[in-house]
Amino acid sequence: MTEKEFIEECCIALEVDSGSLNRESSPENVEAWDSLGYLNLISMIDSELGFVIESDDLQKFETLGSIIDYLKSENILENS
Amino acid sequence: MNIEIRRYTKDDIDSVKAFNKRLSDCVVSHKFPESETSSWLPDIDGRRIFQEYFLTFDDDIVRGGYILKHQDFYINGKIVPIADYQLPLSEGIIDKKYRLVGVLVLMNALKRQKKLFGLGMGSYDAPIAKTLKAAHWKMYEVPFYFKVVRPFTFLREITFLRKHPVKRFILDLLAFSGVGWLFTKFYQFILKDKNFNKNSVLSEIVEGFSGWADDLWDRCKGSYFFIAVRDSEALNILYPEKSKRFTYIKVKQNDEAIGWAVVTHRKMTNHKQFGNMHVGTIVDCLALPKHAFKVTKIAADYLEKQNVDIIVSNQCHFTWCLAAKKAGFIKGHSNFIFTSSVELSELLEPYETNLPNSFLNRGDGDGPIHL
Numbered sequence: 001m002t003e004k005e006f007i008e009e010c011c012i013a014l015e016v017d018s019g020s021l022n023r024e025s026s027p028e029n030v031e032a033w034d035s036l037g038y039l040n041l042i043s044m045i046d047s048e049l050g051f052v053i054e055s056d057d058l059q060k061f062e063t064l065g066s067i068i069d070y071l072k073s074e075n076i077l078e079n080s
Numbered sequence: 081m082n083i084e085i086r087r088y089t090k091d092d093i094d095s096v097k098a099f100n101k102r103l104s105d106c107v108v109s110h111k112f113p114e115s116e117t118s119s120w121l122p123d124i125d126g127r128r129i130f131q132e133y134f135l136t137f138d139d140d141i142v143r144g145g146y147i148l149k150h151q152d153f154y155i156n157g158k159i160v161p162i163a164d165y166q167l168p169l170s171e172g173i174i175d176k177k178y179r180l181v182g183v184l185v186l187m188n189a190l191k192r193q194k195k196l197f198g199l200g201m202g203s204y205d206a207p208i209a210k211t212l213k214a215a216h217w218k219m220y221e222v223p224f225y226f227k228v229v230r231p232f233t234f235l236r237e238i239t240f241l242r243k244h245p246v247k248r249f250i251l252d253l254l255a256f257s258g259v260g261w262l263f264t265k266f267y268q269f270i271l272k273d274k275n276f277n278k279n280s281v282l283s284e285i286v287e288g289f290s291g292w293a294d295d296l297w298d299r300c301k302g303s304y305f306f307i308a309v310r311d312s313e314a315l316n317i318l319y320p321e322k323s324k325r326f327t328y329i330k331v332k333q334n335d336e337a338i339g340w341a342v343v344t345h346r347k348m349t350n351h352k353q354f355g356n357m358h359v360g361t362i363v364d365c366l367a368l369p370k371h372a373f374k375v376t377k378i379a380a381d382y383l384e385k386q387n388v389d390i391i392v393s394n395q396c397h398f399t400w401c402l403a404a405k406k407a408g409f410i411k412g413h414s415n416f417i418f419t420s421s422v423e424l425s426e427l428l429e430p431y432e433t434n435l436p437n438s439f440l441n442r443g444d445g446d447g448p449i450h451l
Contacts (some may be wrong), residue, residue: 027179035172035182039214042183055187058180059083 001049002078003068010064013037013044023065041067051076081138083181085188088116088133092142096135099142099171106174112145112167120447121149121317128152128161128309129317134188136170136181144170144181146189148196149446152309154301155427156434159309162195162424166446168208182211194423199445201417209417218425220435222396222416225409227268227380229360231261233389237355268408273373282332283378288312288321292330292337296366303369304397306428306438310366318443319364326363329382331375339367339375342443345386360388364443369399376403396440416442 001009010025011018014032027033033041042053051074061067071077088096093114100111117123118131129151136144147166152159168189170182189196201209204219213219228234235255242248254260289312297311308314319326319342331339345360360383367375376393383391393409394416395401405411418440420428428434 027176034176034179035170036210036214038180038183039186039211043214043216055184055191058184058187059081 003072006068006071006077007064009044009048010041013040015040021064023068024063026063045071045076049076081178081180083143083184084137085134085184086137088135088145090116092116092135095137095140095142096145099145099169102171103169103174108173110167110169112142112169113147118147127317129314131166134185136185136188138178138181143178144168144172144185146185148189148193150193152314154304154307154309156305157302160195160427161193162197163189163193164445165189165196165198165421168211173207186211186215190421194421195427196421197424198419199416199440201419202415204417209419212419216422217419218428218431219417219419220396220431221414222394222418222440223401224412224414224416225393225395225401225404226412227391227404227407227409228264228389229384229391230389231255231264233357234264235260237357237389238353239351239355240353242355267410271406271408273377273406276373276377280333281338281374281378283382284330284332286328286330286340288328289315289319289340293340296337296339300366300368304437304439305434306440308439308444310364318447327382329379331367331371331378333371333374338371339365339378341365341375341379341382343379343383345383345388354390357389358387360384360386360391361442362391362393363447364441365400366439369397372397372400372403373406376400376407376409380407380409394440394442396435396438398436400439400441 007021008018011021014030014037016030016032045051045053057070068077072079093116096112097114100114103111113133116133121129121131123130123132132148134146135142146168149164149166150161151164153162168182168185170185171178172181198212203209232255235251242251291312293312293315301307319328326342326344329341329343330337341362342364343360343362345358347358348354348356350356362379365375365379380391393404394414395404425431
């Protein structure tokens with residue numbers, strides 16, 4: 001999955017308009033990114049990418065960009 | 081944030097009190113226990129039923145917590161240790177900065193025990209229900225039954241039905257005209273099991289559970305797909321001997337114990353659902369499905385003799401549901417929702433078939449709180 005495709009999947013998981021998220025999106029500036037939003041993102045990453053995010057890692061993510069970078073470093077997302 | 085989740089210790093009590101204060105200041109009614117050990121189910125060496133308290137800290141300040149109630153269940157013929165996920169609290173409900181706490185609490189609980197369940201929750205719209213649904217937990221509504229013993233008091237005091245002025249008017253009309261009384265008694269008469277011979281079944285108030293309860297458990301466990309272990313050891317932990325709160329009824333036929341029931345009754349004061357009614361509850365019970373009606377009837381009769389206005393019961397197994405109806409109970413709206421984690425749900429599949437064959441009632445989960 002490419003970064004662009006992943007961001008679109010995040011839009012679906014958080015139930016926000018397509019194209020409304022970017023690397024700078026975070027729980028601070030996306031209303032739907034509440035605890036349910038977190039669970040939906042974790043669930044999407046598990047089902048779409050087959051990758052389970054650990055709770056210790058979850059705390060480190062401040063923006064969508066940091067999640068993307070992490071998934072790339074784990075070779076889960078394409079480094080395009 | 082630097083979140084850490086660990087066991088509750090004595091040193092954390094003041095921080096928990098401060099956490100509770102922040103919640104209550106924002107009109108959150110839930111509060112976490114202000115004691116590090118459970119007075120009901122302490123973690124004592126060797127006990128198979130106990131509660132563990134966990135707290136979530138952000139830089140040594142309590143921002144959430146949860147309880148695990150560990151208990152053995154009998155699932156499809158095997159004893160499986162599982163846990164009830166109780167009172168998950170997060171400061172995220174009053175401060176968005178801590179929105180992640182609820183998620184971390186759930187992940188932490190699942191790390192400790194993958195086979196988790198929840199019971200109660202109030203409604204599918206409750207935040208906890210939505211959170212668990214997002215985590216792919218399955219849900220099943222445990223049916224709720226009530227028997228109106230005093231129709232006039234019921235119609236005048238049933239707060240949750242009296243919120244709307246029109247409904248209030250209709251209920252008052254039914255109460256003062258006597259139509260409500262007539263309807264209730266007619267309903268109970270037509271459902272009455274005319275073949276039931278009261279004299280064939282004996283009941284005895286006992287102070288606790290012993291060998292007879294073990295024999296009964298051995299005979300009954302195979303009749304239910306999913307049931308908490310209800311041998312004498314478990315029962316004496318859940319329902320201490322000579323309890324002032326509960327009454328234990330042993331039901332006998334031909335000198336053999338065929339079932340038991342744990343009942344309680346309490347006069348409510350401005351209760352959000354029952355107003356000022358005297359409410360009787362069939363908290364827990366056990367029997368072979370074929371004896372479900374006898375035990376339900378004996379328990380209800382006992383509570384009626386205590387002058388209750390209404391008797392309530394939650395029953396999951398279809399035979400116990402039928403028994404309640406036969407004993408004059410009416411099915412009401414249930415807020416008693418059973419939910420299970422992904423790993424536990426796998427053991428319960430197919431859910432829609434196995435849950436109605438499972439045995440869950442008010443004695444499971446966190447017990448008869450609010451009743």
